[in-house]
Amino acid sequence: MAHEDRYGLPLSTASDEAASAYREGVDLMLAGWTGTAETLERAIAADPDFALAQIARARVHAFYQQGDLARQKAARAREIVATRGTERERSHVETLALAIEGRLPDAIAAMSRHVEAWPRDAVVLSLPLGAFGLFAFSGMPDHDRARHELCERVARHYGEDWWFLTMSGWAMTENGDVARGRAVTERGFNLRRANAHAAHAVLHAMFEDGSIEEADRLVDDWIPTYGRAGILHGHILWHQALGALEHGDAAKALRIYADVLQPSATQAPPLNVVTxxxxxxxxxxxxxxxxxxxxxxxxxxxxxxxxxxxxxxxxxxxxxxxxxxxxxxxxxxxxxxxxxxxxxxxxxxxxxxxxxxxxxxxxxxxxxxxxxxxxxxxxxxxxxxxxxxxxxxxxxxxxxxxxxxxxxxxxxxxxxxxxxxxxxxxxxxxxxxxxxx
Structure with missing residues (x-):
């Protein structure tokens, strides 16, 4: 039986284990959850010639500024997909590889072409979204609007998908439609609570509408479910520290800093460590x-x-x-x-x-x-x-x-x-x- 990803797109692997681990690993990546790298490594171990698992693992390396490892896996994925893979997979690998190499204009152009042809390829669609995505770091003055408009164009292909609701709701919030953005993001969060990107996006909406006490309670209630190694663990508590500062509670902000933000304590990716x-x-x-x-x-x-x-x-x-x-x-x-x-x-x-x-x-x-x-x-x-x-x-x-x-x-x-x-x-x-x- 041919394998597919969670969005119904074919996967060029004959291994049940590799396909299953890839689907799980991608969901973990899209949720910003712990275990992403290990799960994608399982997919690679089950089928070393599975290009999409290689390029997904390369993307996680890139999150952590592990440039050499990211480029090695991207090169391996390109090599594999040249002879074993569909047109969609070749485009998928190339687009992610361009992003990993920091070739932003080329990556944005490739992403746009790819999403036009395969709008349900969530991994590629994720590239321009979020505060650290291709659009945000492109230098464009209207990247908030660009993310929102992109999500609006493809929304009919996703329906009530938990990941898409998370990211499209956050795009609405950043583009100024805070009430609608919060409601959409909360729908996605309620569909999958083990989703750090959703918790994060809801906190952004609460920041924008001034719901500081509510945001504080959300972090206190939710953060115990999320491991300290999670890619957004420290940053979510950074949001709580901002709330403390809005109320003049410097002592609480400094406690949070010492616990999870100080470079000697954090497990965050380098860009988050610094910023x-x-x-x-x-x-x-x-x-x-x-x-x-x-x-x-x-x-x-x-x-x-x-x-x-x-x-x-x-x-x-x-x-x-x-x-x-x-x-x-x-x-x-x-x-x-x-x-x-x-x-x-x-x-x-x-x-x-x-x-x-x-x-x-x-x-x-x-x-x-x-x-x-x-x-x-x-x-x-x-x-x-x-x-x-x-x-x-x-x-x-x-x-x-x-x-x-x-x-x-x-x-x-x-x-x-x-x-x-x-x-x-x-x-x-x-x-x-x-x-x-």
Missing amino acids: DSASLLWRLSAYGHSVPQALWLEADGAAQKLFPKSSLPFADVHMALFAAATQNREALAARLAVIEQRLAEGKLPAGPVVPAICRALAAFADEDHAACVQALAPVLGEVVRIGGSHAQRELIEDTFIVALMRSGDLSRARTLLDARLHRRPSMRDTRWQAALA
Whole structure:
């Protein structure tokens, strides 16, 4: 009997065990659940010439910045599928391989062609979705809308599929349709609770509609079901730490940091290690809470090993947080020089917003708040181009607001905070009360 994936697409393997393990492994990957790598390895062991299992395992290697292993498995998958595989599988392997190699424009073009021909290929459809997907890191200013529109185009092919509801609901939320996005995401979450991407997406909706206490309860109730090795374990607790900060509870945020976000404690992928630690420590400091310098130095040391060179703009911005907070002007100047060279050569799709943010963060750390405001004001509308989620990018607006306050421009700070309160009317944010009193 011919084997198929969970979406009814044929699989080129004769092994029942390989097909079964692949289906399970893909579901675990789409759910961000523990055991993904081990399950895909079982599929490969059962059939070493199963190209889709090889490329899926390569993608998980890429999540953890295991570049050599990812490229080796991608090359093996390409080799296999050239002689053993359908047209759909060849396109599937090639699209994922391009993404693994960091060839974003080529990967986006291949993904678009593939989804047009095989809209129910969820693994390929997953590539542009989410805060760290191809669209988010493309530099495009409308990546939130692009994800939403893509999901709308293929929705009829998925119905009440738990994974698709999760991702399409989150795309709605990030594109500004928060109430609908939350409802759709919660439908997906209720269909499969062992789904870290759904828990995460619901937390984003709760962040946007100001349901901080409800988000806190969700994390407390759900996180015990999710292993610490889960790809989103630390990041989900990062969301809880943000909620604590909105209520001025720095002690709770620091406890969460020490437990699961500190580089010596976390099991997260490298990009999350750097972005979650840098952004939480920076927020704590910006809101007026004391952050031991030893925490900054430890996290910066780990980050320098993970991202020694300029790479993704989203990573570069968070590396600039470390350099600014530790007063490592040499590291920041070196990274800025590379970023500006790439910009001059037309190789920085996110554009001038990246060096502008880096310069603004350095000015903020130097307590030159007027210079921070001057650097950020012209590019605030372009911050979306660095990628990530709205909740993550709000760090930049928060820095701008604090810089306005400290430079004496309370009127503009009030205007921005009033706009935020209009977006999130149920939010009871205590961070700014002292400064605006």
